[in-house]
Amino acid sequence: MEGLGADGIIAVNNGAGGHLGNIPASVLVPALKSVCKIPVISAGGVGTGSGILSMLALGADGLSIGTPFIATKESGVSDEYKKACVDYSAEDIVVTTKLSGSRCTVLNTPYVKKIGTDQNILENLLSKNKQIKKYAKMLTYYKGMKAIEKAAFSATYKNVWCAGTSVEFTNEIGTIKGIVDRFKSEMTEAENNLLKTLGRV
Numbered sequence: 345m346e347g348l349g350a351d352g353i354i355a356v357n358n359g360a361g362g363h364l365g366n367i368p369a370s371v372l373v374p375a376l377k378s379v380c381k382i383p384v385i386s387a388g389g390v391g392t393g394s395g396i397l398s399m400l401a402l403g404a405d406g407l408s409i410g411t412p413f414i415a416t417k418e419s420g421v422s423d424e425y426k427k428a429c430v431d432y433s434a435e436d437i438v439v440t441t442k443l444s445g446s447r448c449t450v451l452n453t454p455y456v457k458k459i460g461t462d463q464n465i466l467e468n469l470l471s472k473n474k475q476i477k478k479y480a481k482m483l484t485y486y487k488g489m490k491a492i493e494k495a496a497f498s499a500t501y502k503n504v505w506c507a508g509t510s511v512e513f514t515n516e517i518g519t520i521k522g523i524v525d526r527f528k529s530e531m532t533e534a535e536n537n538l539l540k541t542l543g544r545v
């Protein structure tokens with residue numbers, strides 16, 4: 345990507361909300377830092393100030409944080425989706441290929457439990473067929489993203505709500521400023537604790 349002229353790289357790890365990677369941040373960030381000159385932005389699994397500090401310690405130049413901001417007053421998604429982010433925790437996050445053909449994290453709602461998280465035999469066959477797999481994938485992706493959009497913004501029993509494991513730290517419907525302020529104070533606390541652990545203070 346650097347060779348193609350990218351200004352930076354979003355390193356989506358295996359803890360990310362939405363379409364996730366396969367590699368943990370502890371491996372992905374240092375691996376990319378050792379070969380890239382452009383900034384590496386770590387994406388996934390961070391919902392606390394200590395999490396931010398840990399990514400910076402790994403060498404990340406910045407972070408992309410998504411899940412913690414779903415349940416905010418400013419967010420345009422439905423109240424049901426926001427409430428689910430408050431009620432559900434890390435262990436309620438499942439990975440599904442049903443929505444887009446690619447691995448994507450969702451809250452394990454009763455509807456997700458009902459439809460399952462794997463593509464059916466027909467979808468599987470179509471996505472493996474050389475001639476039509478590109479079109480089959482495009483169609484699955486289009487249908488899946490429409491379903492996600494519908495579930496996010498309107499009342500439906502077909503609740504497919506995207507979120508990552510950092511939903512663990514969403515305990516109320518807050519504001520963006522409130523969350524950023526919490527991150528800042530948690531970072532200071534984590535930094536002080538770390539310095540104590542390292543015997544530097």
Ligand SMILES: Cc1cc2nc3c(=O)[nH]c(=O)nc-3n(C[C@H](O)[C@H](O)[C@H](O)COP(=O)(O)O)c2cc1C
Pocket residue numbers: 356359360361362363387388389390408409410411412414506507508509510
């Ligand atoms: C509900 C939701 C929707 C997302 N939509 C997109 C998207 O349209 N395009 C994109 O590149 N990333 C998208 N992402 C991924 C985020 O940009 C970011 O990489 C990811 O959320 C970081 O992981 P976290 O949610 O664990 O913080 C989405 C993530 C979530 C949770």
